[in-house]
Amino acid sequence: MVSDTTSTAAATATGKAKAIQTRKLNLWYGSFQALFDVDIDVVQGKVTSLIGPSGCGKSTLLRSINRINERLGYVRTTGTIEVMGHNVLDPSVELTQLRRAAGMVFQRPNPLPLSIRDNLLFAYRLDRGGKGSRSDEDEVVEKALKEVLLWDQVKDRLLQKATELSLEEQQKLCIARLLPVKPSVLLMDEPCSALDPEATRAVEDLLWQLRGEYSILIVTHNMAQARRASDECIFMLMGKVVEHSATVEMFVTPKHQETADYLEGRFG
Ligand SMILES: Nc1ncnc2c1ncn2[C@@H]1O[C@H](COP(=O)(O)OP(=O)(O)OP(=O)(O)O)[C@@H](O)[C@H]1O
Numbered sequence: 001m002v003s004d005t006t007s008t009a010a011a012t013a014t015g016k017a018k019a020i021q022t023r024k025l026n027l028w029y030g031s032f033q034a035l036f037d038v039d040i041d042v043v044q045g046k047v048t049s050l051i052g053p054s055g056c057g058k059s060t061l062l063r064s065i066n067r068i069n070e071r072l073g074y075v076r077t078t079g080t081i082e083v084m085g086h087n088v089l090d091p092s093v094e095l096t097q098l099r100r101a102a103g104m105v106f107q108r109p110n111p112l113p114l115s116i117r118d119n120l121l122f123a124y125r126l127d128r129g130g131k132g133s134r135s136d137e138d139e140v141v142e143k144a145l146k147e148v149l150l151w152d153q154v155k156d157r158l159l160q161k162a163t164e165l166s167l168e169e170q171q172k173l174c175i176a177r178l179l180p181v182k183p184s185v186l187l188m189d190e191p192c193s194a195l196d197p198e199a200t201r202a203v204e205d206l207l208w209q210l211r212g213e214y215s216i217l218i219v220t221h222n223m224a225q226a227r228r229a230s231d232e233c234i235f236m237l238m239g240k241v242v243e244h245s246a247t248v249e250m251f252v253t254p255k256h257q258e259t260a261d262y263l264e265g266r267f268g
Pocket residue numbers: 029032034052053054055056057058059060061072
């Protein structure tokens with residue numbers, strides 16, 4: 001349910017397995033309220049775009065799902081957030097585990113200043129409490145790189161520094177390095193904003209390939225991207241969800257005037 005504006009997509013989502021569900025989610029930075037009673041249902045195995053004008057709370061919502069907002073110290077949250085049916089706001093939740101289950105990709109690729117191989121194995125080794133056998137690790141590296149369609153380009157230079165890769169390759173690597181610890185949800189905050197159009201299309205193609213196995217929630221300002229690369233769209237305005245619809249529906253027959261205005265570029 002997405003408040004009284006519930007759309008067909010959200011309605012048809014009823015009964016479908018949810019990757020992410022929030023109810024009455026409110027969030028304050030100090031005394032400033034950034035999210036208001038946000039209810040979202042992100043369906044498993046789909047790509048869902050989070051769209052809306054600058055400052056409407058897209059990053060805040062995304063960051064509340066794996067609780068990285070809390071690092072700030074002055075953030076207060078009420079309501080519920082579930083990832084794969086688990087209440088992530090429960091005090092007993094182990095944050096490292098949560099951030100593996102809900103891995104995050106940022107605007108600018110941020111590989112560690114290590115080799116391609118060590119980037120891919122970093123979380124994996126932390127997770128298992130040390131290095132694995134050479135053959136196990138080779139397998140992990142190959143699988144993750146193949147999943148992000150990067151294996152052929154880099155298989156002969158796995159010891160090269162990741163920071164020397166092109167931006168497109170770095171961003172794909174930043175997605176790949178989440179995979180060895182088996183996330184169910186991938187949270188992406190404008191992952192293509194530092195990329196040229198060709199690299200953007202390549203990353204979009206990758207997202208489309210990853211859907212199914214992973215549930216992807218992606219923030220984008222690029223409406224063409226939202227339209228091309230997502231199954232469903234959530235439109236936010238001033239900290240509230242206005243509309244959640246199947247992408248085609250939202251672009252062809254938006255249910256709210258504000259959605260239509262935004263999509264037509266009248267604001268934001
Ligand atoms: N760390 C913070 N401390 C205080 N206020 C913040 C903080 N981060 C964001 N805000 C405020 O919360 C609101 C939502 O910000 P948020 O960054 O989530 O918006 P956004 O939709 O991601 O915008 P953009 O499209 O520009 O990235 C804004 O009014 C912003 O100024």
